[in-house]
Amino acid sequence: MAAQLFDTKKTKERVILTAIENQKNSQNFDYAIEEFKNLAVADNLEVVDVLTQKYDRPNAATYFGKGKVEELKELVNAKEARLVISNDDLTATQIRNLEKMIASDVRVVDRTGLILDIFAARAKTKIAKLQVRLAQKQYQLPRLHTSLANELDQQAGAGGASFTSRGSGETKLELNRRTIEEQISQIKTELKSLLSSSTVQRKRRDNSGLKRVALVGYTNAGKSTWMNRIVERYSQIGNDSEEKKVFEKDMLFATLDSTVRSIRLPNKRQFLLSDTVGFISNLPHNLVASFQSTLEEASNSDLLVQIVDVSDPHYRDMLTTTSKTLRQIGAEQIPMVTIFNKADKAKLSYPERSGEDLIASALDKKSLEAFIDLLNKKLFADLKKVELLIPFDQGSVLSELIENNQVLHQEYNDKGTKIVLELSEAKIKQYQRFVNI
């Protein structure tokens, strides 16, 4: 449903990446280029060269300065590339001018367009597809120019109606703008109704009073792998968890939907675990807005578990990216622990606690135990030991308590059953009348 910007699936399209180095980004410039290249590879493109320029600010008309555009033109010809992607967002004017100056059959896109394209290819569920489509349309709107207009014209033609014939005196561009605006509003309506039913589901789960844990972190850090290991071992519904597994793959943005699973530990403590879309530096604003509901899994949780690939030389930059994204979605106040993952690849010893955090490998059994131990300590720190006296005629209350909590001690007296267990403040309130003082 979500249309691809470039047809990359049959043969790998040859691409030249461009970027501007300035005072603001010079410190992390190498990392930014590395990340940019990975994004292109993730979109099945073949990066044939990277052209950069030191410049305080991109040229408003042509992005690069005049001489550099000439250099780019020569490079495009020499390397037989038909696609140029800029690391900075481009305006419609910059795109139009660059395409004109380089060659008529060369397309110029920016990093946001590239990320949207990857998301479009990865989106599987109806909600994810619509969210990407919304972000794509919002991205297209201010960038409408002739070549996009022609593309839209063809799309409309395929639908039968030629909207160029509508209304007198209106330009093609205005009509296209109006069409996109209408599509945006349709997608929003559809999303709203789909999301309201999924919000209902979320609320229903919330009523269980279970704590929520969200796995967050840079794309490809290992979030889905951890999720699957935990689900395989501790999922609430038996061991037949194959269909509950989430997509785990060595590629950027393998997961676009947030998945929530109910987990029950051997000590009977329960919580909801969610996996969510991976972060990346400067995640396009439109995408963050479109994926707000998916990202809410993280911003509504009681504990964030940040997964970082410690074997990546840029892992510190990835930690910064995660912090920035968490601020962007209003989740910076939520308590967080960090798992320095892929310690096996980094040749570090594991599992090992590092203060409140953990050095671990998702592929290791002992790391899973250490992870669960950490969760137990952080997530259930507010549990209080309490003694309850349940009268004999309240058998159902007693069995519910025993079923859902680890009973530390149990004995009988002439009034009923005395049990000692750990409960949250809310649960103590709920069972207040049975508290044995």
Ligand SMILES: Nc1nc2c(ncn2[C@@H]2O[C@H](COP(=O)(O)OP(=O)(O)OP(=O)(O)O)[C@@H](O)[C@H]2O)c(=O)[nH]1
């Ligand atoms: N060696 C090693 N590989 C790991 C470890 N954890 C995950 N991986 C691999 O890293 C790759 C990415 O893992 P995922 O779990 O898909 O990563 P993710 O964070 O969910 O990725 P996105 O969906 O892109 O956000 C997969 O090929 C995993 O098998 C680990 O501890 N050690």
